[in-house]
Amino acid sequence: MSKGITNRADDYSQWYNDIVKKADLAEHSPVRGCMIIKPYGYSIWEKMQQQLDKMFKETGHTNAYFPLFVPKSFLSKEAAHVEGFAKECAVVTHYRLKNNEDGTGVIVDPDAKLEEELIIRPTSETVIWSTYKNWIQSYRDLPLLINQWANVVRWEMRTRLFLRTAEFLWQEGHTAHASKQEAVEETIQMLKIYAQFAEEHMAMPVIQGKKSESEKFPGAIDTYCIEALMQDGKALQAGTSHFLGQNFAKAFDVKFADNEGKLEYVWGTSWGVSTRLMGALIMAHSDDNGLVLPPKLAPIQVVIVPIYRTDEQKAAIEEKANEIVKLLRSKGLSVQFDKRDTHKPGWKFAEYELKGVPARIAIGPNDMENGTVEIARRDTGEKTTISMDEVGNYLPQLMDEIQDSIFKKAHGFRKDNLTSVDTWDQFKEVLDSKGGFILAHWDGTAETEDKIKEETKATIRCIPLDAVEEEGKCVYSGKPSNQRVIFARAY
RNA sequence: CGGGGUGUAGCGCAGCCCGGUAGCGCACCUGGUUUGGGACCAGGGGGCCGUAGGUUCGAAUCCUGCCACCCCGACCA
Numbered sequence: 001m002s003k004g005i006t007n008r009a010d011d012y013s014q015w016y017n018d019i020v021k022k023a024d025l026a027e028h029s030p031v032r033g034c035m036i037i038k039p040y041g042y043s044i045w046e047k048m049q050q051q052l053d054k055m056f057k058e059t060g061h062t063n064a065y066f067p068l069f070v071p072k073s074f075l076s077k078e079a080a081h082v083e084g085f086a087k088e089c090a091v092v093t094h095y096r097l098k099n100n101e102d103g104t105g106v107i108v109d110p111d112a113k114l115e116e117e118l119i120i121r122p123t124s125e126t127v128i129w130s131t132y133k134n135w136i137q138s139y140r141d142l143p144l145l146i147n148q149w150a151n152v153v154r155w156e157m158r159t160r161l162f163l164r165t166a167e168f169l170w171q172e173g174h175t176a177h178a179s180k181q182e183a184v185e186e187t188i189q190m191l192k193i194y195a196q197f198a199e200e201h202m203a204m205p206v207i208q209g210k211k212s213e214s215e216k217f218p219g220a221i222d223t224y225c226i227e228a229l230m231q232d233g234k235a236l237q238a239g240t241s242h243f244l245g246q247n248f249a250k251a252f253d254v255k256f257a258d259n260e261g262k263l264e265y266v267w268g269t270s271w272g273v274s275t276r277l278m279g280a281l282i283m284a285h286s287d288d289n290g291l292v293l294p295p296k297l298a299p300i301q302v303v304i305v306p307i308y309r310t311d312e313q314k315a316a317i318e319e320k321a322n323e324i325v326k327l328l329r330s331k332g333l334s335v336q337f338d339k340r341d342t343h344k345p346g347w348k349f350a351e352y353e354l355k356g357v358p359a360r361i362a363i364g365p366n367d368m369e370n371g372t373v374e375i376a377r378r379d380t381g382e383k384t385t386i387s388m389d390e391v392g393n394y395l396p397q398l399m400d401e402i403q404d405s406i407f408k409k410a411h412g413f414r415k416d417n418l419t420s421v422d423t424w425d426q427f428k429e430v431l432d433s434k435g436g437f438i439l440a441h442w443d444g445t446a447e448t449e450d451k452i453k454e455e456t457k458a459t460i461r462c463i464p465l466d467a468v469e470e471e472g473k474c475v476y477s478g479k480p481s482n483q484r485v486i487f488a489r490a491y
Numbered sequence: 492c493g494g495g496g497u498g499u500a501g502c503g504c505a506g507c508c509c510g511g512u513a514g515c516g517c518a519c520c521u522g523g524u525u526u527g528g529g530a531c532c533a534g535g536g537g538g539c540c541g542u543a544g545g546u547u548c549g550a551a552u553c554c555u556g557c558c559a560c561c562c563c564g565a566c567c568a
Contacts, residue, residue: 004502004503011562013561013562014561014562017561021502028559028560030559031559032558032559032560084567084568085568087566087567088566088567123568154567154568156566156567157492157565157566157567158564158565158566158567164567211568215568216568217568218568219568220568223568225568237568240568242568272568305527307526307527308526309525309526341526343529344525344526344528344529344530345526345527345528345529346526346527346528346529346530347528347529347530348528348529349527349528349529350528350529351529353528362527364526364527365527366527367527374527376528
C-alpha cells in the first residue's frame with residue numbers, strides 16, 4: 001500500500017514532498033521557487049478562503065483590491081519596512097520586449113526603461129497607506145476595515161512547496177483606527193479569528209502569542225502570531241497579526257480630524273495568512289499512507305466506490321449509490337460517486353486514501369443482498385458495516401467525529417511535545433532528543449535570543465498570551481525573568 | 492549565495508567508470524479474462540538522454556558554462 005510515499009520516520013522532508021505531489025496538491029513551475037497549485041490543492045485553499053472570508057465579513061471587514069506594482073519610492077518611506085524587505089524584492093525595470101534582430105526570439109527593449117522602477121509587492125502596506133491618505137480625513141471615516149486576497153512575491157533563497165515559495169497567495173487585512181486601543185483590539189481580534197480557524201476548521205491546535213522584537217514584522221510595533229507544531233517537532237508560524245501603531249500613518253502622512261477638530265495620525269493594523277496554511281495542514285495530520293484532511297476543509301468529504309461483477313449488479317448499485325448521494329447532499333455533505341469502470345475498487349481505495357478523503361462508502365453485491373454498506377474512515381483506517389437506512393444519520397455524525405478526533409490527536413501530540421525546562425543543559429537535551437515547543441525563562445534581551453539561536457538554531461516562537469507570571473531565571477544568562485516564552489526550531 | 496547530490500518516455504529508474512543501433516518497471520493505447528485493498532495475458536505507441544558549447548570519424552557516456560530540483564548551511568515577518 002501507499003505506493004511511492006516515503007515514510008515519515010525515514011525522511012520527513014521527502015515524505016512531505018511526496019504527499020504534495022502524490023495527492024495532486026501542487027507541482028513546481030518552470031520558474032524557480034514558484035509553484036503550480038493543482039485543482040485538488042486549490043480546492044482545499046478555496047475552502048480555507050471561503051471560511052476565512054466569512055469570518056472577516058462577520059467582523060465588519062470588506063474586500064478590495066490594490067495593485068501588484070509598487071513604486072520603488074514607496075518602499076523607502078518606512079525605514080524598518082525597507083530594511084525588512086529590500087533583500088527579497090522582484091523589480092520591474094522595463095515595459096516592453098522586442099524581436100531580437102538575429103531572429104533568436106525576444107529581448108528586453110533597452111529603449112523601454114521605466115522612469116521609476118516598480119517593485120512587485122512583497123506585501124501591500126505601502127500602496128494601501130498611500131491610498132488611505134486620500135480616503136481618511138475625519139474620525140467619521142474611521143475605522144477603515146479592509147481585506148484583500150492577493151498574490152505577493154518574495155524572492156526567497158530556499159523554497160519549499162506551500163511552506164515558502166517565491167510567489168504565494170494570501171489575504172492581507174489593513175485597518176485604520178482613531179485610537180490606539182481600538183487598533184490593538186483589532187489586532188487581537190484577528191489573531192483570535194486565525195486561532196479559531198486553525199483549531200476549528202484545520203483541526204490544528206495553535207499557541208497564540210507575541211513575537212519578540214527581532215522576530216516581528218518590519219514596521220510593526222507588535223506582531224502577534226499563531227504557532228503550530230508539526231509532526232517532526234518543528235514549529236510553523238501559521239498566521240500573523242500586527243499592531244502598526246502610527247508608523248505607516250506617519251510615513252504616508254495619514255491624519256484625521258478628531259471630534260474636536262484636532263489633527264491626529266491614525267492607528268493601523270495588518271494581518272495575514274497564506275498558502276503556507278496548506279503546508280501546515282499537510283504536516284499536522286497526514287500519515288504514511290497520504291493526506292489526512294479534516295472534514296471541514298475536504299473538497300470531497302465522502303466518496304462512494306461501487307464493487308460489482310455483472311452489469312446487473314452495476315446498475316443496481318448505481319441506483320442505490322445515487323440515492324445515497326442525493327441523501328447526503330441534502331444533509332450538506334460533499335459527496336462523490338466514483339462510478340468509473342476504468343479503475344478497480346482497490347485502486348480507488350488507495351487513491352482516495354492518498355488524497356485524504358475523510359470517509360469512504362463501499363457498496364458491493366454482498367451489501368446489496370444484506371441492505372448494508374461498508375464505511376471506512378481515513379483518519380483511523382477503521383471499517384464498519386452499517387445498514388443502508390443509517391447512512392443519512394451516520395455520515396454527518398462521522399464527519400463531526402473525525403473533525404474532533406484529528407484535532408484531539410494533534411492536540412495530544414502537542415501536549416506531549418511541549419516541555420518546560422529550567423536549565424541550559426535540559427534545554428539543549430530536549431531540543432535535540434524530541435524537539436517540539438520548549439517553555440523556558442528568557443531575560444528579554446535580543447543578545448540572549450541571538451546566542452541561543454546561534455548555538456541551537458532554536459528561536460523564540462512567541463511570548464504566549466496566556467502565560468502565567470512566574471519568577472525565574474533566564475535559561476541561558478541566569479538573569480531574572482518573570483515569564484516563560486516558547487522556543488523551537490522552526491520552518 | 493556556499494557545500495554535497497540529481498537531471499535519460501507522463502512517473503520511478505538502469506545505462507555513463509571503459510564513447511559505437513537508448514533500455515527496464517509503472518502509466519498509456521488495442522483485444523480478451525477480471526473487479527470486497529493499487530488485477531492478469533497478448534500485442535502496440537511514445538525520447539532533441541535538462542540546456543548551450545567543446546573534444547572526437549562518432550557523445551546519454553569525456554570536458555566547460557548555464558538552468559532546474561533535492562539535502563545541509565547562510566538568508567527569511
